[in-house]
Amino acid sequence: MDKKIFVTQPLLPALSDLNKELEQIWKEKRVTNAGPRHNLLEEKLKEVLGVRNVSLFNNGTIALLTALKALDLPYGSEVITTPFTFAATPHCISWNGLKPVFCDIEPETMCIDPDKIERAVTPNTSAILAVHVYGFPCNVEKIQKIADKYNLKVIYDGAHVFSTKLNGIDIGNFGDITMFSFHATKLFTTIEGGCLAYGNDNLVRKIYNLRNFGIRGEEVVEDIGINGKMNEIQASVGLLNLDLYEAEQEKRRVLRKYYDTRLKDIKGIRIPKMPENTTDSCQYYPIIIEDDFKISRDDLYSRLREKDIYARKYFYPLCSDYDCYRELPSSLPANLPVANDMKMRVLCLPFYGSLEEAEREKICSEIIRK
Numbered sequence: 001m002d003k004k005i006f007v008t009q010p011l012l013p014a015l016s017d018l019n020k021e022l023e024q025i026w027k028e029k030r031v032t033n034a035g036p037r038h039n040l041l042e043e044k045l046k047e048v049l050g051v052r053n054v055s056l057f058n059n060g061t062i063a064l065l066t067a068l069k070a071l072d073l074p075y076g077s078e079v080i081t082t083p084f085t086f087a088a089t090p091h092c093i094s095w096n097g098l099k100p101v102f103c104d105i106e107p108e109t110m111c112i113d114p115d116k117i118e119r120a121v122t123p124n125t126s127a128i129l130a131v132h133v134y135g136f137p138c139n140v141e142k143i144q145k146i147a148d149k150y151n152l153k154v155i156y157d158g159a160h161v162f163s164t165k166l167n168g169i170d171i172g173n174f175g176d177i178t179m180f181s182f183h184a185t186k187l188f189t190t191i192e193g194g195c196l197a198y199g200n201d202n203l204v205r206k207i208y209n210l211r212n213f214g215i216r217g218e219e220v221v222e223d224i225g226i227n228g229k230m231n232e233i234q235a236s237v238g239l240l241n242l243d244l245y246e247a248e249q250e251k252r253r254v255l256r257k258y259y260d261t262r263l264k265d266i267k268g269i270r271i272p273k274m275p276e277n278t279t280d281s282c283q284y285y286p287i288i289i290e291d292d293f294k295i296s297r298d299d300l301y302s303r304l305r306e307k308d309i310y311a312r313k314y315f316y317p318l319c320s321d322y323d324c325y326r327e328l329p330s331s332l333p334a335n336l337p338v339a340n341d342m343k344m345r346v347l348c349l350p351f352y353g354s355l356e357e358a359e360r361e362k363i364c365s366e367i368i369r370k
């Protein structure tokens with residue numbers, strides 16, 4: 001057993017099932033532009049995500065870009081966000097001609113700290129873009145209170161929270177719009193893909209237009225849109241994976257229990273706990289390396305790599321460390337002490353249903369060994 005163990009593996013439908021779909025698509029010759037599979041997946045996702053409106057996209061980044069555009073935030077205004085996220089989050093703010101303002105995170109959930117948001121609000125603030133990191137939910141109540149007080153829009157990057165419920169409510173129902181990513185690394189995947197979930201029916205037409213160059217009819221262009229369309233092959237993968245993702249979650253729950261049991265009493269390892277009011281999407285298994293662990297996070301990362309175990313330091317570096325953002329006043333490490341601490345401690349372990357027993361044993365033994 002010397003194959004490389006990556007942090008995740010894509011959940012792929014049986015090739016024979018996909019082939020049947022492809023044969024049908026080839027017969028119909030309807031391959032993109034809101035085809036039948038695309039429309040069916042949108043309908044099914046409304047049920048699965050428990051939200052009123054779903055708009056599919058060719059990837060989560062274009063979806064998020066479009067969400068910010070659809071809310072008509074004043075050009076040049078400030079959007080408060082977290083540095084502890086994937087590059088797409090602040091990049092979507094910047095590509096919209098808006099300014100990212102980084103706010104520190106909470107040590108438990110690693111999501112934006114609502115108690116620090118208010119001090120980042122200025123007369124030029126138009127929105128809060130928060131991320132439900134690793135499936136941990138943001139403090140949606142506090143965030144909404146601040147947004148209501150200052151009349152701000154709230155957008156959630158929900159790339160990590162497919163199928164999560166918070167206090168029994170589907171997580172896509174908070175804020176103005178939530179983006180879900182269906183990238184191959186995500187629990188539910190269309191290989192590349194994503195969607196926006198939102199309650200406001202008035203946004204349906206706007207988002208539809210923005211996703212398709214603003215085109216409304218053969219001779220009508222209503223908006224300055226982009227090409228965000230999901231094609232029929234992606235939608236087929238999605239429809240097939242809708243039947244598979246729950247079984248995958250179940251396998252990951254077993255793996256989670258195994259990791260928990262093996263690692264929970266190891267000195268210097270902290271396993272962040274999902275709050276009791278939240279159902280876990282099962283997309284990541286992060287551990288936190290405390291000062292009293294025998295080696296640093298980076299040394300552990302290297303030790304695992306030597307054994308072909310590719311754990312990931314999500315999110316190191318912080319977005320506020322990137323060359324394109326480090327000069328922002330809000331990027332100063334003194335403004336982001338928790339995020340700067342966590343970026344040196346977190347390690348996401350391989351986490352997917354087909355991880356073999358011998359592999360999970362190897363991972364834990366390597367972590368535990370003196």
Ligand SMILES: Cc1ncc(COP(=O)(O)O)c(C=O)c1O
Nearest residue numbers: 059060061086088159181182183
């Ligand atoms: C937090 C976060 N936001 C945004 C994205 C971008 O999504 P996509 O890859 O579908 O464009 C990802 C992952 O890929 C992510 O992890």
